[in-house]
Amino acid sequence: MFFGNTNIPIIHLDKKEQQKFKTLHEVFIDELETEDNIQAEMLRMLMARFIIKSTRLLKAKEGILETPKSSKVDLLREFNFLVEQHFKKEHSVSFYADKLFRSPKTLSNNFAKLNRSPLQIIHERVVLEAQRLLTYTDKTAKEIAYEIGFDDAPHLSRLFKKYTSQSPSDYKKGLKTTG
Template sequence: MKLAYKNSKTSGECRMIVEELEFDRQFYGKDRKDKLLTIAWNKGGTQQVTIDGVEYEFPHNTILCLMVNQTFHFADASGIVAWQFNRAFYCIIDHDKEVSCVGFLFYGSQQLMFTTLNKTNSHKIDLLLQVFIEEFETVDNIQEDMLRMLLKRLIIIVTRLAKQQFLPLQDLPEQKLDIIRQFNLLVENHYKKEHSVKFYANQVNRSPKTLSNLFALYNEKSPLTVIQERIVLEAKRLLLFTDKSAKEIAFELGFEDAAYFSNFFKKNTETSPSDFRTKGLYS
């Protein structure tokens, strides 16, 4: 089942895909024009999901949030329920006070978060799913508002569960988490030009050392590691899914010297850009 709503005036779009045989996303291909965030619920058995060329185990009854620029494919899409929406329909950045998911659920520095649902939470989201279906099928002047309200409810539920499962709440008050979320969003917006921790620390009015100490409470990555991993991730995507040369990619990611970029990439991946592209194409 594929359900969709689109506002022709604002281009706001919300979609729901329910247990379709085919469902994937190719950001550097057929889906480039559709800037959609995705919330995927695996109602089927444990399966493999391939994201940006890397395979992960997608456990049964877990939820995974995926970014606009991620390319993904499910081994068994028939077990997946997914919600997709663009910024014009609901901007999580502009409405962060409502859902508190920016820099954590989306645009976060954590590894992929497979958020587990217990029986109660599964029932709650299943009920929400049924209401979504009703609202997609009810065409009237408040349809968009109703769908947006349901989407906010879904995001809030998933964000709460993810915080319970992935954050050391006893050590990380909400105020400190907000600084980390702000940092993560800044990295997402500026990683192609700004590679130093100092730039981001200044933006959040903290010293680089204070920022590093804060990240130590959150996870094992340092702020510099977060920045570098984001650069490497984008480099990998461009190498795998585009025909841009290593030199073009270097300049796009803020490196004036292509050789320096190549050394940076090899230091972080243990392979050169050209070898990575070759291995990726053959695999």
């Protein structure tokens, strides 16, 4: 959410905050069971509420003072939102930097504290999606490559292997032997 899918900050909640998140979780589960034409909108709203509450707690924990659009946490969160929206088509840091009205270098500097680059976060999200598609669909690596914005399967395969230490086909075979 704030930092991609690694180096996740741990926020300890007091009983009052635990109850608030428990209630939000219960409402979210209830909404998942309610299938109607506004379910998706309601789930998005509940997720936004969860993200806002989490952001506020992280800012309080980190002692971050509110300044208009200058907070690094806000920048990281906005970057991650953009990645989530565009990772299937856009894999370049410059695309996201432009959307955030920053230079790629400035964006990279803001990520230095995480010991990860914006490109790593983009790649991790792409690989996570490839893993999801390999796990839950019958699509081939080639089909998945095209779906997540690659011109050819070998490019995805190299990236996948870099982050998981196995090829997409080996990953898929491993799923069949364990499941």
